[in-house]
Amino acid sequence: MINLQISPLQARFWKENSSFAWPDVDIAENDNEYKFSFEIPGTARDDIKIWMENDILTVSGEKKKTLPENGEQLVSERPYGKFERSFRLNKPVEKNGVTAEFVDGILIITLPKAVESKPREISIN
Amino acid sequence: MTLMKWRHMRDLSTIQDEINRMFDDCVVNHDRETGISKIYPASDIVESKDSFEISIELPGLKKEDVKVTLQNNMLTISGEKKVESESKDHTFHRVERTYGSFYRSFELPMPVDSGKIQADFKDGILKIGLPKVEEAKPKEIAISIK
Numbered sequence A: 001m002i003n004l005q006i007s008p009l010q011a012r013f014w015k016e017n018s019s020f021a022w023p024d025v026d027i028a029e030n031d032n033e034y035k036f037s038f039e040i041p042g043t044a045r046d047d048i049k050i051w052m053e054n055d056i057l058t059v060s061g062e063k064k065k066t067l068p069e070n071g072e073q074l075v076s077e078r079p080y081g082k083f084e085r086s087f088r089l090n091k092p093v094e095k096n097g098v099t100a101e102f103v104d105g106i107l108i109i110t111l112p113k114a115v116e117s118k119p120r121e122i123s124i125n
Numbered sequence B: 001m002t003l004m005k006w007r008h009m010r011d012l013s014t015i016q017d018e019i020n021r022m023f024d025d026c027v028v029n030h031d032r033e034t035g036i037s038k039i040y041p042a043s044d045i046v047e048s049k050d051s052f053e054i055s056i057e058l059p060g061l062k063k064e065d066v067k068v069t070l071q072n073n074m075l076t077i078s079g080e081k082k083v084e085s086e087s088k089d090h091t092f093h094r095v096e097r098t099y100g101s102f103y104r105s106f107e108l109p110m111p112v113d114s115g116k117i118q119a120d121f122k123d124g125i126l127k128i129g130l131p132k133v134e135e136a137k138p139k140e141i142a143i144s145i146k
Helices: A008-013 B010-027 B085-089
Strands: A002-005 A025-029 A033-039 A048-053 A056-063 A071-076 A081-089 A099-103 A106-112 B043-048 B051-057 B066-071 B074-081 B091-095 B100-107 B118-122 B125-131
Touching: A033 A056, A033 A081, A048 A106, A056 A106, B043 B100, B066 B125, B074 B125
Parallel strands: none
Antiparallel strands: A002 A081, A025 A033, A025 B091, A033 A106, A048 A056, A056 A081, A071 B043, A099 A106, B043 B051, B051 B125, B066 B074, B074 B100, B118 B125
């Protein structure tokens, strides 16, 4: 299971399960890995930072807005700004094997489980 | 008057639930008739002297999943956001991303040159450039004062 870690500022205002946590993420798990997929469309690869400290995975960055040079903004719905989300993993992962890719605006982080976290069949003697 | 057991913060949590529900209704676009929530891709529109530029957030979609049409000054973007097939062997702890079909139409305030519309899809952003037709562009007309 995965627990959420929330920044004190966020905690003061919203529960983490409210609609205000951003960017949206899907968290999946199978026998071998955890897979996080964040929707961060229109963000430059260099503006995203991923790091692991102990058992906490943090993704932060900034979705920058390029203002129109000589135009007028008629509609503005897309969210911009700084973001940060942290997740505590309850099972150990192979830190050196963590990979990340950014395809079509989706950041996919794959964290292979450490041997001790993988399910293991025990034979009966 | 009946005695009631004091429940600390009861009213406050009710208010919070109520507000959360209200925001959820706004953020997730519910279909009023069917009650099914739909994807409502966030869009920005910029108008310049010569053109309109619409940018729509469609993360995780491929070019083939999106259809753009223009009819009678009405620009329509539709398609489907599918769940990745490789996720089948995974158990999900959290699904915040929305999936399903979407449909959005924008009525353009003036005619555009349908032959010169350009669409570009990069990093989950669909950018559509719609050049205005000559007669729709603002013109400076010199008026001599007698």
